[in-house]
Amino acid sequence: MPLKGIIMQYIPNTPEGARDRLFGExxxxxRVQSAxxxxxxxxxxSEMITPEEExxxxxxxxxxxxxxxxxxxxxDRSGKIVVLRPDCTTxxxxxAATRLKDMVFPGRFYYNETVYRSSAAHRGQRSEIPQCxxxxxxxxxxxxxxxVIACACDALRACGLEQFYVELGHADIFPAFARxxxxxGEQTETMRSLVEGKNFAALSDFLDRFDRHSAxxxxxxxxxxxxxxxxDEAEALAGELPALHHLRELYSGLCQAGYGEYIxxxxxxxxxxxxxxxxxxxxxxxxAGDAVLSGGRYDQLCASFGRPAxxxxxxxxxxxxxxxxxxxxxxxxxxxxxxxxxxxxxxxALLDSKAPGTCQLSPCGDLESTLNMARxxxxxxxxxxxxxxxxxxxx
Amino acid sequence: xRERLRIALxxxxxxxxxxxxxxxxxxxxxxxxxxxxxxxxxxxxYPLDAVLAKxxxxxxxxxxxxxxxxxxxxxxxxxxxGSFYEVLDLGFGRCRFALAVPEGSDFYGSxxxxxxxxxxxxxxxxxxxxxxxxxxxxxxxxxVELAPILxxxxxxxxxxxxxxxxxxxxxTPIETVAEVSARLIVNTASMKLYKGQIEDMIARCAKEMRxxx
Numbered sequence: 001m002p003l004k005g006i007i008m009q010y011i012p013n014t015p016e017g018a019r020d021r022l023f024g025e026x027x028x029x030x031r032v033q034s035a036x037x038x039x040x041x042x043x044x045x046s047e048m049i050t051p052e053e054e055x056x057x058x059x060x061x062x063x064x065x066x067x068x069x070x071x072x073x074x075x076d077r078s079g080k081i082v083v084l085r086p087d088c089t090t091x092x093x094x095x096a097a098t099r100l101k102d103m104v105f106p107g108r109f110y111y112n113e114t115v116y117r118s119s120a121a122h123r124g125q126r127s128e129i130p131q132c133x134x135x136x137x138x139x140x141x142x143x144x145x146x147x148v149i150a151c152a153c154d155a156l157r158a159c160g161l162e163q164f165y166v167e168l169g170h171a172d173i174f175p176a177f178a179r180x181x182x183x184x185g186e187q188t189e190t191m192r193s194l195v196e197g198k199n200f201a202a203l204s205d206f207l208d209r210f211d212r213h214s215a216x217x218x219x220x221x222x223x224x225x226x227x228x229x230x231x232d233e234a235e236a237l238a239g240e241l242p243a244l245h246h247l248r249e250l251y252s253g254l255c256q257a258g259y260g261e262y263i264x265x266x267x268x269x270x271x272x273x274x275x276x277x278x279x280x281x282x283x284x285x286x287x288a289g290d291a292v293l294s295g296g297r298y299d300q301l302c303a304s305f306g307r308p309a310x311x312x313x314x315x316x317x318x319x320x321x322x323x324x325x326x327x328x329x330x331x332x333x334x335x336x337x338x339x340x341x342x343x344x345x346x347x348x349a350l351l352d353s354k355a356p357g358t359c360q361l362s363p364c365g366d367l368e369s370t371l372n373m374a375r376x377x378x379x380x381x382x383x384x385x386x387x388x389x390x391x392x393x394x395x
Numbered sequence: 396x397r398e399r400l401r402i403a404l405x406x407x408x409x410x411x412x413x414x415x416x417x418x419x420x421x422x423x424x425x426x427x428x429x430x431x432x433x434x435x436x437x438x439x440x441y442p443l444d445a446v447l448a449k450x451x452x453x454x455x456x457x458x459x460x461x462x463x464x465x466x467x468x469x470x471x472x473x474x475x476x477g478s479f480y481e482v483l484d485l486g487f488g489r490c491r492f493a494l495a496v497p498e499g500s501d502f503y504g505s506x507x508x509x510x511x512x513x514x515x516x517x518x519x520x521x522x523x524x525x526x527x528x529x530x531x532x533x534x535x536x537x538x539v540e541l542a543p544i545l546x547x548x549x550x551x552x553x554x555x556x557x558x559x560x561x562x563x564x565x566x567t568p569i570e571t572v573a574e575v576s577a578r579l580i581v582n583t584a585s586m587k588l589y590k591g592q593i594e595d596m597i598a599r600c601a602k603e604m605r606x607x608x
Contacts, residue, residue, distance in 0.1 A: 124459060167587060198480035198586065226590055264587065284587045289460015290478075291584065 017119060017127030023330045028322040029130060033112055035158040036132040036316055040110035043151055045134050048109045050091035056081035059090055062304040072116045072127070084116035088131055089313060090301065096137045097305035105138020105309055126319065133295070133315035137302065140310035142246070145279050145297065146253045148312045152293055153254075153262045155314075156283050159321045163286040166262050166293070167225070168250065169269025171276040172243035173234070177221055180214040180238075181207075191218065196270045198222040225266035234267050250279065275301075281314065287324035292317050331357030333377070335392075338362045338370040339385040347385055359383075371395060399442045400585070400592055401435075403453040403462040405471075409577050410447060412487040413466045419606070420599040442592065451475050454580070463585035464596060469575045470554055474515045480586055482597055483579035486604050492518055492572035495561050496550040497543050502569060512542030513552040522552065522572045540564040 014020060021029065037047070056073060059066060072084040085091060088111045096107055112132045119125040136148050149166065156164045174195060178188050194203040200222055207215035217237040224230040228251055235244055247265065254263050269280050276296040283293030295314020302309040337359065339347035351359050360379075362370040367384065374382050374395045382393045404413050404427075414424045417438075426436035427445055436445045448456060450471040456462040458477045465479075468488055472481065492515070496502045502509065510531045513519040523530045535542055542548040544564060554575065555561060555568055579600055586593055 123455070163588075165587060198482055198581070200482050201484040202481070225587065266587070284584045286588055289458070289582055289584055 015127070016122070017125060019126070019128075024327045027328045027330065028325065029318055031328070032159045032316075032318050032322045032325070033130070033132055035160070036155055036318075037110065037112050039151070039155055039158045040132075040134050043108070043134075043147075045108040045110035048092055048095060048111055049113070050085070050088070050095060050111070052085055052114075053082045054085055054091055056083045058094060059083060059086060062090060062093075062301060070117050070119065072118045085113065086115055086117060088113050088115060088133065088315060089135060089298070092135050092313075093137070093298075093301045093311065094305050096135075096311075097302040097307035097309065101307050106144070107137045108134065109137065110134045130318040131315040132318050133313060135311055135313035137311040137313075138309045139312070140299070142249050142253065144310075145246075145250055145312060146257070148295070148314065149250065149254060149279070149281060150257060150259055152281060152283060152295060152314050153259045155316055156262075156285065156293060156321070159316070160325050161285045161292075161321065164262065164283055164292070165264045166259075166281055166283050167264045167266050167269070168247060169266050169280045170243040170247055171273045171278060171280055171296070173241065173267050174221065174270045174273055176241050176243060177218045177238055181210045181218065183210075192270050192273070195222050195268050198268065222268040224268055226264060228263075228265065230265050230267055246279065272296075278312070283316075285321065285324050288320045290317075290320065292320040292324070331355070333358060333360055333379050335359040335381045335383050336362045336370065336374050336377075336379050337383045337385055338364070338367055343385055350383070350385065350390065399437070399444055400463045400589060400596065401444045401446065401461070402464040402466070402596075403446050403448050403456045404465075405450045405453050405467050405577075406447045409450075409466060409468060409488050412577065413485075416485065416487070416600060416603050416607075420603045422599075443596070454479070457580050457582050460582045460584055463582050463589065463593065465580045466577055467580060469573070469578055470515065470518070472578060472580070473521075473573060473575075474517045476517070478583065480581040480583060481578050482581050483600055483604070485577040485579055485600060486607070488575070488577040490554050490556045490575045492522075492552060492575060493555040493568035494522070494550055494552050494570040494572055495555070495566040495568045498565050498567045500549070502550055509549040510547065511550050511552055512539050512548035514539055515552060518572060519552040540566060 053074065056071065059071065060068065066086050071086045074082045076082045092109050092111065096109070100107065110133065114128050114130050117127055117129060119127060134148065134151060136144055152166050174192060178191060183191070191206060194206060203222060204219045207219050220237055224234055231244055231248055251263060254260060269282070275298060277299040278297030280296035282291040285292045293314055293316045297312040299310040302311060335354065335358065337347050337350060347361055351361060362373065364370040364373055370382055380395055382395055384391050384393060404410050414427055417424050422438055422443070423440045424438065426438065430436060434446060438445065446462065450467050453465040453467040454471060454475050454477050457465040457479050466485065470492065508529055508531060510533060511519050512533050512535045514535060516532050516534045519532050533542065533548060539551045539553045540560060542551060543566065551566070552572055558568060561568060579597065581593055
């Protein structure tokens with residue numbers, strides 16, 4: 001049988017979680033990315049592009065919080081396990097602590113990348129998640145935190161979001177509340193997940209077996225979200241805590257700088273508190289069903305690569321932000337230029353003088369074909385460029 | 396900010412009890428009683444729109460934020476998981492997940508790997524994992540009681556209300572896997588964006604629960 005006769009069956013679908021983005025959808029994503037990268041450069045951050053694939057161990061040995069089943073894995077030629085980057089912060093910390101070990105810190109880095117997650121089937125989750133964010137490495141204290149949180153507010157504003165909050169929490173608050181109860185590690189983890197899920201009823205049932213007075217404070221923890229008044233309530237419940245004091249300082253700094261209206265608190269924010277070491281924050285925008293921005297301080301990560309350095313950063317979930325914004329209408333083609341080969345230079349110059357996307361060159365040899373093509377494509381005007389100059393013909 | 400919240404109610408038994416709770420709390424649920432061809436039911440005297448959905452879909456809608464709130468059984472939450480706030484145990488729709496085995500059989504008596512039939516493979520998996528026990532799990536879509544009778548499984552993990560069905564099929568519950576009741580769940584972003592409205596809704600439900608207890 002001649003080889004020509006074998007037809008390979010090709011399945012034209014994309015894998016679940018991956019998708020094609022066309023025209024307006026691309027503009028939507030690019031507009032958010034360019035607003036963000038412009039802001040980050042303005043603030044003195046330099047871009048870092050790290051590989052799409054990294055060794056699996058990079059993400060498991062350094063205490064980063066991602067479960068292994070969510071990473072997309074490949075076995076490379078040498079038999080090592082490689083993953084498609086599930087997060088941008090860990091690779092940047094790796095570079096900062098190793099290749100840039102002689103760089104004088106603070107280092108300010110930004111990225112505009114895609115992270116990959118393997119998620120359960122048919123849950124409507126994306127496996128390719130574009131993220132754009134910053135890391136401020138080698139700086140600690142209120143001013144470094146303020147710089148980054150202010151940048152987070154400005155980032156969401158720069159994208160064009162109108163209704164959004166940046167919500168602050170602190171990794172030390174839950175341990176400070178939990179310390180008042182004598183619990184096993186396992187019980188503490190149960191309690192943490194009940195606080196994380198704002199599982200109010202189950203939490204108070206769970207706390208029934210502990211000392212009533214100390215438990216009362218913890219039982220309130222998931223309710224402590226909203227405006228700055230929750231800081232007062234937390235202090236009434238738990239007394240002076242360094243973490244609360246730190247949040248107050250951040251809040252007053254942010255208010256003085258004009259960011260007060262965007263700031264909210266959730267003292268029951270306990271996601272990945274083993275990884276974060278200070279303030280944690282998330283951005284919520286009207287129209288998005290989940291956080292559109294997430295970040296926090298992670299002072300241990302760089303040390304795991306051999307160069308201790310305090311660090312804070314955040315990532316903006318580009319598509320989640322883009323989905324909250326109106327999709328721009330792609331430019332409509334209004335004109336097509338018909339020209340002889342000898343006048344190609346003039347035709348291109350004419351094309352370049354038009355608004356982007358509104359004009360095209362005709363690939364047709366004769367005018368009749370150009371007119372037909374314009375008619376079929378719904379282009380209203382044919383511009384004829386020849387020895388008599390330039391004239392327009394309505395189709 | 397958006398004016399009306401949207402809630403997904405689980406169709407069927409939980410729906411009737413949810414509606415009864417809303418009505419006791421002073422919400423006019425006439426549009427849910429007379430749905431016509433409408434799929435979204437705006438309540439006339441409270442800024443809330445209700446949709447009716449199958450239990451796992453309630454979770455899906457809330458997780459994606461197209462519904463701000465949902466009422467769904469703990470059984471579905473345990474099986475499907477997901478990321479949302481589970482704010483209230485509503486107290487109705489009570490039943491339990493149990494491990495049931497043929498009467499007289501000694502389930503834990505041998506080292507042989509057991510086979511369990513269930514409509515809830517995730518619940519079954521995490522139950523036996525917490526015991527450090529390896530089992531083979533077979534997902535059954537219909538009457539799970541049939542599997543041990545036919546000799547396919549050594550036991551089942553299923554919802555038990557009275558135990559009558561189990562008994563009629565020669566099965567006996569030997570262990571409770573989890574207690575189940577209806578829960579009020581909230582989308583994580585909605586909780587933050589519409590705090591006042593959501594808190595009012597939670598408070599109304601909590602008050603009704605206390606009244607009925």
